[in-house]
Amino acid sequence: MKAEIIAVGTELLLGQIVNTNAQAISQKLAELGIDVYFQTVVGDNAGRLRQAIEIGRGRADLLLFTGGLGPTQDDLTKDVLAQYLGRKLIIHEPSMAVIEEMFSARGMAMVESNRRQAHMIEGSEPLHNSTGLAVGNALEADGTLYVLLPGPPREMKPMLEGPAQDWLRSMLGEEVPLFSRLLKFAGIGESNLEAKLMDLIEGQDDPTIAPYAKEGEVSIRVSTKARTSEEADGKIDATVEGIKERIGEHLYAQEDIPIEEEIVRLLRSSRRRLASAESCSGGLFAELITNVPGSSGEFAGGVVTYTNVMKNKLLGIPMSQLEGKDAPGAISESTAAMMAENVRLLSDADFGVSLTGVAGPAESEGKPVGLVYFAVAERGKDTIVYTAKLSGGRSIIRLRAVKAALYRLWLALKA
Amino acid sequence: MKAEIIAVGTELLLGQIVNTNAQAISQKLAELGIDVYFQTVVGDNAGRLRQAIEIGRGRADLLLFTGGLGPTQDDLTKDVLAQYLGRKLIIHEPSMAVIEEMFSARGMAMVESNRRQAHMIEGSEPLHNSTGLAVGNALEADGTLYVLLPGPPREMKPMLEGPAQDWLRSMLGEEVPLFSRLLKFAGIGESNLEAKLMDLIEGQDDPTIAPYAKEGEVSIRVSTKARTSEEADGKIDATVEGIKERIGEHLYAQEDIPIEEEIVRLLRSSRRRLASAESCSGGLFAELITNVPGSSGEFAGGVVTYTNVMKNKLLGIPMSQLEGKDAPGAISESTAAMMAENVRLLSDADFGVSLTGVAGPAESEGKPVGLVYFAVAERGKDTIVYTAKLSGGRSIIRLRAVKAALYRLWLALKA
Incomplete structure (x- = not known):
């Protein structure tokens, strides 16, 4: 039709x-x-x-x-x-x-x-x-x-x-109805996803596999015609298994929800709580998490420490870490780690996530636009710091940085 | 054509x-x-x-x-x-x-x-x-x-x-070109704006006046045909004067910028700085301000204190204010005032803005969804607390609350 x-x-x-x-x-x-x-x-x-x-x-x-x-x-x-x-x-x-x-x-x-x-x-x-x-x-x-x-x-x-x-x-009327399921991915770009699923996409017939991309996330719609939803589920499950074998570590949901919603669910089901310390992302991480309805039980709170004084006063990061000739500076791996750890301790949360970097428009501390350090601190575990070199305008860099941090937090949560 | x-x-x-x-x-x-x-x-x-x-x-x-x-x-x-x-x-x-x-x-x-x-x-x-x-x-x-x-x-x-x-x-070719100017308003809804400009809108001929609305903001495009931009400016200025007489206290810009950008400009030109303390808005206020390129000089930082413990630890608000039978509670005028004042003092900023309320989905502290208190604390002035009763879903309430706070901050800045 x-x-x-x-x-x-x-x-x-x-x-x-x-x-x-x-x-x-x-x-x-x-x-x-x-x-x-x-x-x-x-x-x-x-x-x-x-x-x-x-x-x-x-x-x-x-x-x-x-x-x-x-x-x-x-x-x-x-x-x-x-x-x-x-x-x-x-x-x-x-x-x-x-x-x-x-x-x-x-x-x-x-x-x-x-x-x-x-x-x-x-x-x-x-x-x-x-x-x-x-x-x-x-x-x-x-x-x-x-x-x-x-x-x-x-x-x-x-x-x-x-x-x-x-x-x-x-x-x-008599036409066999179409059923479909949306798969949501994080931590992987569209072209990389397509490359890893090339054989499945090229060989697709039934179910069909259609990738979609928008800023900061990739999804796939798996569709098939079937007489009943059980029959459809069986066919779609088999295709999803094939996708999981290739990129399962990026598949965070089989329904249309953002990754922060899945994170809040995982926190809730494991009775754990989260806190955040942001610099370059300016509150966007906290904003996305708290936009999930009912997230107040899982989100202890966050700080947006744009200035070194605030990093010192709110998070207790020594000024000698932030300023001075040989100091690592605010935009550094060690500061990212301290921010995540200190906000976790301060709020008695199970996870602390931090972001510090250069969203632009100009470089900062001699570091280039797009360089972002982010860290995930977890109670009883070693803090892990990640480095990302992101491209795009200011808003895009902020969004990509936050999405990258959410992905690493999700990995830690389901580990 | x-x-x-x-x-x-x-x-x-x-x-x-x-x-x-x-x-x-x-x-x-x-x-x-x-x-x-x-x-x-x-x-x-x-x-x-x-x-x-x-x-x-x-x-x-x-x-x-x-x-x-x-x-x-x-x-x-x-x-x-x-x-x-x-x-x-x-x-x-x-x-x-x-x-x-x-x-x-x-x-x-x-x-x-x-x-x-x-x-x-x-x-x-x-x-x-x-x-x-x-x-x-x-x-x-x-x-x-x-x-x-x-x-x-x-x-x-x-x-x-x-x-x-x-x-x-x-x-x-020979057609007389059209010139137009966008006027941006805050703190006023579309129907109220139209009611106050009814005589101008009904009597409009040249320049024309076209209101536009999207979530959280209203704008007006004033357009006229003229041979030169000077001639157009003269005609548009006269119309803008008429609009200002009626709703001048809501007109924050004569170009297409969000109110947070105008706020950052006013802060910069007066060499003042801002800090925020958010509860129900979950970092959205900080996010909007810091999304303005180059805002790091004007934004000292912010806190997102979802829990009472964080309000106490980060902002020094006494637990007796927040919890207990006769305590005002976290969602109250006095807590809003303390949040704004304390974050201002903590960051040595000139302005502190706070938001605390119920974004939903459920009521909190016996207060209904949509009730939001927000405060503007200014160095050397009395802190002013505002109350808003907002409708809409969770995201809409958060956005409307933040837009209302931005409007009050803008008023304080240009006072």
């Missing part, structure tokens, strides 16, 4: 917002085994929207719309499609009841235009909107499938994951 | 990446006074790309392509457009020289396909790529303008800002 995604909204054409919906919908359709051949963005204009429908119908079996279901006169998607198909708009009574109730609960007078959000194209299936007022629509007409979703991502996504996906699966 | 943006790349249709280029190009074209009527995404497929060109040519005066200029056989944009226009591909010698030099400098053998990046459609203008190897193209054929930019944003953006914009301006 060939699909086209049509996003409706002048705000997209003005560049006021980025079309993240197209990405989310594309991923979902790929998962369902539906090929997306085009994505189109058109403004809130009846003539041009009709033109986009006409072109889309000629080249796709499924037109999936997002946007233009709201209450204003600019929200035209249902109107234009109904007119194009020669169908009437009718009221979806359950949605209408929700809208009326909402207005009465807030003691607000309902404006006539709010009724528009309960509109349905005659003969379509309603798609329930669990986070908003505009009901979605799905229908088949003359061999083409049409799915209408709202524009705001927090309304669109639940509808896509729920009723829209269900409806599409029912329309795919 | 009507334009269509055509992004070429199968990775977009698979949802592997989000089409941020379409947004950046749309904004630039809006700034130039060019109307974008459609955005199209098509895969690395000659037939479908040709089809997209054909459709685009029928409905736009300018087709702006991004993607498909790289060295691989999948990179088809120049080939397909040249064929469509019945023109030859020629080599742009200066680009070829750069490619050859790069390979020889790295001691690598040049693969034939790398020559493709120096291709130009006969009769086109080369657009210099300052951050990559693929040269851009710009041409006019049968009344339609074509601009070809690379796909990677770090190559596309400088080309768009530089040679592509220059070429488009020259093609717009």
Whole structure:
């Protein structure tokens, strides 16, 4: 099945917002085994929207719309499609009841235009909107499938994951469904990962193996068609085993979570706690860890010691270590080790992680931009210091440094 | 002039990446006074790309392509457009020289396909790529303008800002150019801002006033057509004065920078320094400040004290303040004040900023999710504590809390 995604909204054409919906919908359709051949963005204009429908119908079996279901006169998607198909708009009574109730609960007078959000194209299936007022629509007409979703991502996504996906699966009918699993990797780059899996990738047939990369992390989606999830799991497990044999020491999760979430889980299950001491990364390490919901039990705390005085006052690192002609300096292996050890002791945590280096824009202490030392101190073990020479701009270096430290911490945790 | 943006790349249709280029190009074209009527995404497929060109040519005066200029056989944009226009591909010698030099400098053998990046459609203008190897193209054929930019944003953006914009301006010819200025606001939400500027927005004609909102910040673009930048500045200044009269205490910059960058500037110009003590925001405040290049001179350091023990050990807050039946507790106005004051004293900084509250997922100390206390301590002044009741998920609450604290710090800095 060939699909086209049509996003409706002048705000997209003005560049006021980025079309993240197209990405989310594309991923979902790929998962369902539906090929997306085009994505189109058109403004809130009846003539041009009709033109986009006409072109889309000629080249796709499924037109999936997002946007233009709201209450204003600019929200035209249902109107234009109904007119194009020669169908009437009718009221979806359950949605209408929700809208009326909402207005009465807030003691607000309902404006006539709010009724528009309960509109349905005659003969379509309603798609329930669990986070908003505009009901979605799905229908088949003359061999083409049409799915209408709202524009705001927090309304669109639940509808896509729920009723829209269900409806599409029912329309795919006898086709064997696609199952997939996401594998998440750390401490390895995309090209290195691909090189190590070359034989698997080249020989792939079923399951398929698709690597994805974004800044600081690599993942692989393993997909297969199967009649049951047990059958799929069996096939995917076998492929994952092959991947593990080659790069198992980098595979930290078989679901879509960041490595810091897996770290918090490992800390929690082993009842251990973490503390951090950062210089060049400026709090990013602590920020990522504490962004994991419920991490307060596993994260004792952290310090961001930009200056030598703060390294001395907060962490007790001697000034003679940091300054002076023959001192190792703040950006050194021995300072990284002391920072990790001292923050661990100070907070009575099981692990202390430190980062010190040069994120740029200029060199520091005569050390080049991109040089980062980081250390993992563990209760009862020798502290290990790592050195990284990273490239990229300031933000990228900080992110890469923190990701590298998270990877080493993860290795220590599962050891 | 009507334009269509055509992004070429199968990775977009698979949802592997989000089409941020379409947004950046749309904004630039809006700034130039060019109307974008459609955005199209098509895969690395000659037939479908040709089809997209054909459709685009029928409905736009300018087709702006991004993607498909790289060295691989999948990179088809120049080939397909040249064929469509019945023109030859020629080599742009200066680009070829750069490619050859790069390979020889790295001691690598040049693969034939790398020559493709120096291709130009006969009769086109080369657009210099300052951050990559693929040269851009710009041409006019049968009344339609074509601009070809690379796909990677770090190559596309400088080309768009530089040679592509220059070429488009020259093609717009006698048209009066559009000038615009971005105003950045803090401490005010979109609807409140719009309400306070309602009369200006409704009465707008020239300059125009367009508000934009994204999580945690609001901005306004003021635009006007003028023959010279002086003339434009005069008209824009007058509009900005009207905006300042209404919401001047929220306007922190007249250029596209985050508030933390303005804060670092104000600290630098007044030779003052900042320190932070965070609990619920987990290092995000420090992270944003230290992400400003060169901020190390203005940021003394910070602590992330998640636990009471750390608040006691690092910041010297008495345990009797934090725990016990009648203690105010960690999440309290008085603890927020102590955190800000103590981190300021500890680091001998001029400002101390603290955040303590409940980011969720669950309530804490019997305080509800979203309740955040934050304080600004300033050398020689009374410490001020603020209370915020924020909504949203954990990440949103953290971001909103930090943005609120940054706003109050900015107010203190410019007082």
